[in-house]
Every structure is written in structure tokens, then in C-alpha cells.
Amino acid sequence: MKNRITLWGILLCLLAGLTGSGPALAHPIATGIITREQPQNAISIQSSTAAVDFPSKLTFNLVVNDDVNITDIRLRFTVDRDYFTSVFSESFVEFSPSTSVQTSWVMDMQKTGGLPPGSALNFWWAVKDASGRSFESTPQKVEFADNRFQWRNIKQNNITLYWYNGSDAFANQLLTTAQQALVRLESNTGATLLRPIRIYIYADSQDLKGSMIFPAEWTGGVAFTEYAIIAIGIAPSNLAWGENAIAHELTHLAVHQMTSNPYNELPVWLDEGLAVYNEGQPDPGMISALSKAISSKTLVSIRSLSSPFSAYTDAASTSYGESYSVVNYLITTYGQHKMLALLSTFQQGSAYDDAFKKVYGFDMDQLYALWKQKIGA
Numbered sequence: 004m005k006n007r008i009t010l011w012g013i014l015l016c017l018l019a020g021l022t023g024s025g026p027a028l029a030h031p032i033a034t035g036i037i038t039r040e041q042p043q044n045a046i047s048i049q050s051s052t053a054a055v056d057f058p059s060k061l062t063f064n065l066v067v068n069d070d071v072n073i074t075d076i077r078l079r080f081t082v083d084r085d086y087f088t089s090v091f092s093e094s095f096v097e098f099s100p101s102t103s104v105q106t107s108w109v110m111d112m113q114k115t116g117g118l119p120p121g122s123a124l125n126f127w128w129a130v131k132d133a134s135g136r137s138f139e140s141t142p143q144k145v146e147f148a149d150n151r152f153q154w155r156n157i158k159q160n161n162i163t164l165y166w167y168n169g170s171d172a173f174a175n176q177l178l179t180t181a182q183q184a185l186v187r188l189e190s191n192t193g194a195t196l197l198r199p200i201r202i203y204i205y206a207d208s209q210d211l212k213g214s215m216i217f218p219a220e221w222t223g224g225v226a227f228t229e230y231a232i233i234a235i236g237i238a239p240s241n242l243a244w245g246e247n248a249i250a251h252e253l254t255h256l257a258v259h260q261m262t263s264n265p266y267n268e269l270p271v272w273l274d275e276g277l278a279v280y281n282e283g284q285p286d287p288g289m290i291s292a293l294s295k296a297i298s299s300k301t302l303v304s305i306r307s308l309s310s311p312f313s314a315y316t317d318a319a320s321t322s323y324g325e326s327y328s329v330v331n332y333l334i335t336t337y338g339q340h341k342m343l344a345l346l347s348t349f350q351q352g353s354a355y356d357d358a359f360k361k362v363y364g365f366d367m368d369q370l371y372a373l374w375k376q377k378i379g380a
């Protein structure tokens with residue numbers, strides 16, 4: 004039980020960390036709006052390739068020729084993830100000016116923070132020469148695949164599940180679990196997946212950690228919401244835990260797709276509360292942590308739970324239990340339609356209290372009071 008609770012603590016941290024500025028573009032050298040001009044000239048790309056060394060680096064290789072010295076080479080790229088503007092990142096490539104240049108640029112994930120398995124980049128080269136001519140190559144796509152394993156996959160509707168350990172029946176069971184979680188989510192909240200997602204099932208948490216640049220000691224699963232990718236370590240012997248984890252992470256992705264906007268994110272308690280609620284059966288450890296907080300009068304206000312939860316296990320499990328309980332109160336008292344209206348309001352970038360007042364007629368402080376009254380706190 005404790006491991007499980009600890010896990011959610013971690014999931015939260017990772018979720019929070021990855022929905023911000025994003026790993027690959029955390030330190031872009033330069034950004035700009037995509038334009039492409041290709042005047043006639045003698046700059047000619049002989050070869051352009053990308054080599055994947057998962058999870059630590061991506062190496063981009065270029066051979067380019069010209070009839071005068073090549074003086075400036077930049078690698079430009081975009082990462083496939085949710086964006087609200089069309090921007091690319093640009094890296095200056097070091098080389099000696101020449102009519103024939105063979106060079107490369109390495110994306111070191113230790114510096115950029117890493118990318119999830121199966122994420123993809125589009126890249127192209129911008130080259131200038133001594134006569135003032137410039138050239139941009141045609142964009143190419145490279146998938147940052149975790150090629151340490153032989154992945155198999157199964158697909159149903161919007162979900163593709165990748166796995167390499169365990170039988171077909173094991174994978175089918177997990178995919179069925181994911182589909183059932185979606186049905187449950189839609190019937191309780193109206194939320195659903197709007198775009199395809201991918202779920203990578205690692206053999207265990209050790210393999211999962213091996214896929215990450217800075218894994219936390221307790222990493223069990225990660226929702227890369229902006230990439231529409233989930234990575235979880237599930238041993239076939241740990242199926243029940245895995246099913247809950249899939250439902251939890253899948254809910255984060257669906258809720259993200261339903262609410263994503265450039266202005267505001269969901270309050271953390273609502274995001275986590277929905278994910279725990281949609282697991283089906285809430286973790287008994289969280290519920291007992293909540294009961295303890297009620298009897299010792301140490302509940303945390305909903306307003307405080309709008310920010311990332313404590314890194315300490317006990318405090319975090321109380322926060323998860325409380326978030327679950329408030330979401331449960333909202334859904335059972337006011338129904339699916341109101342929850343869907345709330346998510347739609349957040350999708351428009353609404354401030355927290357404005358969204359609650361608009362949909363339910365009360366703000367978060369009043370919600371806290373109503374909920375406490377309901378549970379007898």
C-alpha cells in the first residue's frame with residue numbers, strides 16, 4: 004500500500020515537471036517562426052541522418068557541398084507535442100568553413116532533460132555560404148524510439164499499447180483495462196480522448212527508470228501529457244497495480260486533452276482527484292489518510308491543494324485522498340454534466356474561482372465548506 008501511495012507522489016512530481024516548458028525545448032538556443040525560402044544555388048545536401056541512442060542522445064549528421072565556402076550551418080527542429088504557437092529550436096553547428104563539410108550536432112539529453120519513448124522530432128538544416136546564398140533542407144522526421152527492447156503493439160480506437168514482456172493475453176488485458184477506464188471516465192465526467200495516445204509498458208520499474216534521464220528512486224509510471232504518451236513499469240505478476248496505474252495516467256491524458264489551453268492549467272487537486280476517482284476503487288491507504296486528517300483536524304484547504312502536493316509521502320497521500328473525496332462529492336452531488344461544463348470552462352482558460360462560480364455557483368472556499376459539511380468534518 005505504501006509503495007502505491009509513494010508512487011502517486013512521484014507521478015505527480017513527474018507530471019508537474021513535464022507539463023511545464025518541456026524537456027527538449029527547456030534551453031533552446033534560439034527560436035523563431037517557421038519560414039522556408041529555397042533560392043536556386045549550389046548548396047547541396049549529400050546526406051542528412053539522425054542516430055538514436057535512447058535515452059541519452061540524438062546525433063544529427065550532415066554532409067553538404069557547395070562551389071564556395073560554406074560559412075554557417077544550423078540545425079532547426081520541432082518536437083511533436085502540444086504547442087499553441089508554431090516555433091522551432093535552432094542550434095549552431097561548429098565546423099571549419101569549406102566547400103565540403105561533414106559535421107554533426109548532438110542533442111545531449113543530460114542537458115535538455117530527456118524525451119519520452121516514442122516521441123518524435125522534425126529537423127532540417129539551414130546552410131549559408133560565403134557568397135551570401137542560403138538553403139534550407141526538406142524537414143525529416145526521427146522517432147526517439149526506445150530501441151533497447153523489441154516492442155510489440157496492439158491498437159484499439161485511440162489507444163496503441165506497446166509492450167515487450169509478457170503474453171498477448173497480458174497486453175490485451177491492459178488494453179481492455181484502458182478502454183474500460185475511458186468508458187468510466189466519459190460516463191462520470193463526459194471527458195474522453197480527443198486524439199490518439201500511446202502507452203509503453205516496461206517490464207518493471209527498473210526498466211522504466213532506464214528509459215529516463217533523471218529517474219526518481221520511486222518512479223513507477225509517468226504521464227507525458229503534452230506528448231500523449233504514458234510509460235509504466237508493470238510486471239505480469241503486478242497486474243492489479245498496473246491496471247489502476249493505467250486508469251490513473253490515462254485520465255490525466257484525457258483531462259489534459261479536454262482542457263489544454265495557453266492560459267491556465269487545472270488546479271492540481273482536480274486533476275489528481277479525477278485520476279484517482281477514475282481508478283475505480285480508491286486506494287484504502289489514501290482513504291485512511293483522509294480519515295486521519297479529518298479526525299485530527301488537519302485537512303488542507305482546497306485552495307492550497309491547487310498547487311503541487313507535498314513531496315512527503317504522508318502529506319501527499321492525505322492530499323490525494325482529499326482530492327479524490329472532493330471530486331467524488333462534485334460528481335455524485337452535481338452530476339456528469341456539471342463536471343463536463345467545468346472542464347469546458349477550464350479549456351477556455353478560466354481562472355479557478357471564476358470557473359467554479361460560473362458552473363456551480365460557488366468558489367473554491369465555498370466548495371471546501373460544503374464538502375466539509377458533507378463529510379462531517
Ligand SMILES: [Zn+2]
Nearest residue numbers: 014015275278
Ligand atoms: Zn496523478
